[in-house]
Amino acid sequence: MTRLTFAEELEGAADRIADISRADVQIMLRRAALMLRNVTGIALDPKVEESLAGLAAEMEVSKSELSRQ
Template sequence: MSLPDTAMLLEDAAEEIRDIARSDLQILLRRAALRFRNSSAVSFEDDVEDTLRDLSGELGMTRSDTIRFIVREWMEKNTYLPVYFLDEDGAVDGNA
C-alpha cells in the first residue's frame, strides 16, 4: 500500500475544508511547505529540464521521482549499488 500523494491530500482537504480538523490541515500545509522548500534543490540547464519534464510525463512520475529513478539506475549500472536478479529456475513463491 502506498501513501497518498501530498497534492492529492491537499486537493481532498480543499474539497471538504469544513470537515477537516485544524491539526490535519496544519500537517498538510507543513508537508506542502517542506516539498516546496526542497523542490528546487536540484536545478539543471534548460535542455536537461525540458528532457526531464518530457520523460517524467512519459513515465507518469513526478520530477523528483524521475530523478531518483535515473540516479538509482545509474548507480546500479555502474555497480555503486547492488543489483538483485531473479534466478530463472528458482522459486519465487508466487511473486515475480
C-alpha cells in the same frame, strides 16, 4: 509520499475543508511548505541536460545560473 499523491491529498482536503481538523490542516500545510522548500529543480531529458551543461560551460556559468538568466 510523492508530490502527485500529496497534491491529490491537498485537493481532497480543500473539497471537504469543513470536515478537517485544524491540526490536520496544519500538518498538511507544514508538509507542503517542506516539500516546496526542498524542491531541487525539474527533471530534464538527458539530451536536454547535456545541451544545457554544454551551453553553461561555454558561457562559463553554472547550469543554475543559466536557468535564471
